[in-house]
Amino acid sequence: MIRITELRLPISHAPEALEEAILKRLNIQTQDLIQFDVFKRSYDARKNVALAFIYTVDLSVKNEEKLLKQFSNDIHIRPSPDMSYHFVANASQVMSEDFERPVVIGFGPCGIFAALVLAQMGFKPIVLERGKAVRERTQDTWGLWRKNVLNPESNVQFGEGGAGTFSDGKLWSQIKDPKFYGRKVITEFIKAGAPEEIRYVAKPHIGTFRLVGVVERMRQEIIELGGEIRFSQKVIGFDIQKDQIAGVKIEGYPDLSANHVVLALGHSARDTFEVLHAAGVYMEAKPFSVGFRIEHPQSLIDRARLGPHAGNELIGAADYKLVHHAKNGRAVYSFCMCPGGTVVAATSEPNRVVTNGMSQYSRNERNANAGIVVGITPEDYPGGPLAGIEFQRALESKAYELGGSTYEAPGQLVGDFLAGKASTEFGSVIPSYKPGVHLTDLADALPPYAIEAIREAIPAFEKQIKGFSIKDAVLTGIETRTSSPLRITRGSNFQSLNIKGLYPAGEGAGYAGGILSAGVDGIKVAEAIALDYLSK
Ligand code: FAD
DSSP, rough: EEEEEEEEEETOOTTTTTHHHHHHHTTGGGGGGEEEEEEEEEEEOOTTTTEEEEEEEEETTTTHHHHHHHHHHHTTTTOOOOOOOSSSSSGGOOOTTTTOOOEEESSSSSHHHHHHHHHHTTTTOEEOSOOOOOOHHHHHHHHHHSSSSOOOOSSSSTTTTTTGGGSBBBBBOOOOTTOOHHHHHHHHHHHHHOOOGGTBBBSBBOOOHHHHHHHHHHHHHHHHHOEEEESSSOOEEEEEEEEEEEEETTTTTTEEEEEEEEEOOOTHHHHHHHHHHOOOOOOOEEEEEEEEEEEEHHHHHHHHHGGGTTOTTTTOOOOOOOOEEEETSEEEEEEETTOOOOOEEESTTTTOOOOOEEOTOOOOSSSEEEEEEEEEOOOSSSSSSTTTHHHHHHHHHHHHHTTSSOEEEEEEEHHHHHHHHOOOSOOOOOOBBBSSSSEEEEGGTHHHHHHHHHHHHHHHHHTTTTTTTTTTTTEEEEEOSSSEEEEEOOOOTTSSSSSSTEOOOOTTOOOEEEEEHHHHHHHHHHHHHHHHHOOO
């Protein structure tokens, strides 16, 4: 296969124009081109140039070697890398009478991919998920958003699909991925019903409603391959014998013995982290970030980012990514930006308020939202591996109080926040957070260094996005679940540093940040488990 990069076409080009561009670029005839696929499509929407799609295509041609030789000095025409996925093992190599099935705790993206790949290799995993199946879970999640009622075991964080189910479903990541595991994740999502375009658009996203069906179909495949998925089964204890995992305790169910256990818990499994810590599993505190969600009209972001191209349906709603290094040494950055989306209530614990963002595939809601968060380190919350959790809890409880103790979130207009006075009424931006935003002064919602850094960053961001600091933009508090506050450290064999057979994985263990990277980590852990079975 040959890969051509930087093929540029006007954004409204006819479908056949791409093939014509390939033929022209390679100077070949139609009959020489056997087949082609778009590997990536991004767009160039700079204000002063004509709007264009930029393609990377993979293709097969007659006389491939000859053609590659002919273009050997052209950096945009190269052999395509092999991105196909190859399984590292097959369970039939190890299956015996006393084969103990691997157990995966958690059915978010990490657990889904760990279980799927184990199942595809024939290892028949058992998945234990504390939350409910995705459709029932959706009802419970709406319970908080519409009726101010939280179910601590079935919510935005817990349940089939994990934390990213009610999200923007952004599927890109900056992880190094030399083995193209990300491609496997995307391919499986498409197989399960995600739109084909996620294979090639530069910043793919699925959106909430589609994710629900995708997750259900992946569950179905795991079951058809002999796996088992048990909902409403919370792991509450670990049987560790001589530094080797021997099984898990499940609330209200018989113990389950297992010598390969994946901890795909997500960053909100605070009670389970406490149990693991008490059981002596090695973990350490790690940096994370705290801040607010900010909402602007999407049209403002589109105009600032796309200028005359704003509103072009072929490009869609514009996004942004911002960073500011504040004078007090803190980095402030935008997090999980959701174009045309809504701010959502994302707590999993009673009497606490946490924000996050989501959108539908169409991204056509009125507001753009993003976390504006400040990096903090274990020096800000000394006290050991679990201290970050207490730090988060204190902020989330304070936000609950500031919001009026009803699960409404505390909010403030940007103009008032910068001027240091409480807000009393909304302006032109109506916040989207459900069950509602309670206007107040957010100055006490975060530590003073974070408030100071955000007050400096917002006007600085105005220089990159005109209108970013408009007085009517709304800040909603608070953002604390940006990543895990701890790492359950593992060795090069993907097992816990001090407990054999325990595989910390995904975002909760500190090895991923986002849907794609959590899925990739799940694949890596599935492979490590398969290789461990093989080595026995
Ligand atoms: P999780 O998805 O958190 O899954 C962990 C699972 O483990 C949960 O289902 C939980 O119920 C289960 N569990 C925990 N403890 C136990 C136990 N003791 N017993 C049994 N089960 C247990 N990322 C993106 O890349 N793009 C986005 O657009 C995006 N938007 C987001 C929007 C929202 C509202 C949220 C909350 C997150 C978003 N994220 C997004 C982040 C993304 O969801 C996470 O990075 C990802 O889900 C992490 O995957 P994971 O499998 O490691 O953990």
